[in-house]
Amino acid sequence: MTRTAVITGSTSGIGLAIARALAKTGANIVLNGFGAADEIRTVSDEVAGLTSGTVLHHAADMTKPSEIADMMAMVVDRFGGADILVNNAGVQFVEKIEDFPVDQWDRIIAVNLSSSFHTIRAAIPPMKKKGWGRIINIASAHGLVASPFKSAYVAAKHGIMGLTKTVALEVAESGITANSICPGYVLTPLVEKQIPDQARTRGITEEQVINEVMLKGQPTKKFITVEQVASLALYLASDDAAQITGTHVSMDGGWTAQ
Ligand code: NAD
Numbered sequence: 001m002t003r004t005a006v007i008t009g010s011t012s013g014i015g016l017a018i019a020r021a022l023a024k025t026g027a028n029i030v031l032n033g034f035g036a037a038d039e040i041r042t043v044s045d046e047v048a049g050l051t052s053g054t055v056l057h058h059a060a061d062m063t064k065p066s067e068i069a070d071m072m073a074m075v076v077d078r079f080g081g082a083d084i085l086v087n088n089a090g091v092q093f094v095e096k097i098e099d100f101p102v103d104q105w106d107r108i109i110a111v112n113l114s115s116s117f118h119t120i121r122a123a124i125p126p127m128k129k130k131g132w133g134r135i136i137n138i139a140s141a142h143g144l145v146a147s148p149f150k151s152a153y154v155a156a157k158h159g160i161m162g163l164t165k166t167v168a169l170e171v172a173e174s175g176i177t178a179n180s181i182c183p184g185y186v187l188t189p190l191v192e193k194q195i196p197d198q199a200r201t202r203g204i205t206e207e208q209v210i211n212e213v214m215l216k217g218q219p220t221k222k223f224i225t226v227e228q229v230a231s232l233a234l235y236l237a238s239d240d241a242a243q244i245t246g247t248h249v250s251m252d253g254g255w256t257a258q
Helices: 013-023 037-046 065-079 103-130 149-172 189-202 205-216 227-234
Strands: 004-007 027-030 055-056 085-086 133-138 176-183 247-251
Touching: 004 013, 004 055, 004 065, 013 027, 013 085, 013 227, 027 037, 027 065, 037 055, 055 065, 065 103, 103 133, 103 149, 103 176, 133 149, 133 227, 149 176, 149 247, 176 205, 176 227, 189 205, 227 247
Parallel strands: 004 027, 004 085, 027 055, 085 133, 133 176, 176 247
Antiparallel strands: none
16 A cells, blocks of 8 residues: 655755655655755655655645645545645744744744644544554754744744644544654754854854854754654654654754753
8 A cells, every 4th residue: 555645844854854765665755845946846856766656746835724725635636645744844033032023933833833733634534534644743852942042933843742742632543643753953954054154153163063053952962864853754654653642752862851
């Protein structure tokens, strides 16, 4: 049986790594996320090369409930619904609370929290019909602890932890699990690009940016890789993980042990 996986925000970073890992299991893959048309075509072709299933991209903007509904309806039309739903799309904005732009607050809550409500509510009825489903929410160490100047991100990530638990309880007898993954600092293209910029603006070396700024709170002093997060997602999506539900798995190099 070919499973179908929907991964939001999968044109880059962690989402793309999860899409690649699920593709290698032979699943149909629904990619989502922004990018130039040629970039999206390249990514779609690459993922298609990893699976015997079908690979599609849907451009739904995760701030727009009607576009999310359209994506989830397409998944029902084409594949009878998602078997695996990975809510990964996420954005960040850093500012002190009294200066935090209202439109940034709204955008972060929409993408990092509300979009998962919209995908999950549409994904559950077909999952219930099949008696099998996996919902994986990419939260963050910031779903468990806070950092200053990240009010919207921390609030949204704490929110997704609560949503995960509630959904897990509601579908516990239907063969569906819901869990969060809480990564620490992951080396994505976005993070990589920040290293030389921060070194320049702070007047320190790139090594200092990595060790004294980025990995200050990550005891292993190593970035997590996107492949490591994808490997955990693959496990949570497996039959072996049937009894893991309503919880989170941290992959944060010891960050939240402190
Ligand atoms: P990224 O910027 O590389 O990828 C984000 C993806 O989301 C892209 O595909 C982008 O196009 C998509 N996206 C953004 N806004 C969107 C919107 N409105 N609609 C649809 N798609 C949208 O980021 P990443 O680092 O891979 O992060 C992925 C997830 O992992 C996020 O939820 C992030 O909060 C979480 N996370 C990242 C880290 C890290 O250190 N990189 C750590 C913990 C958690």
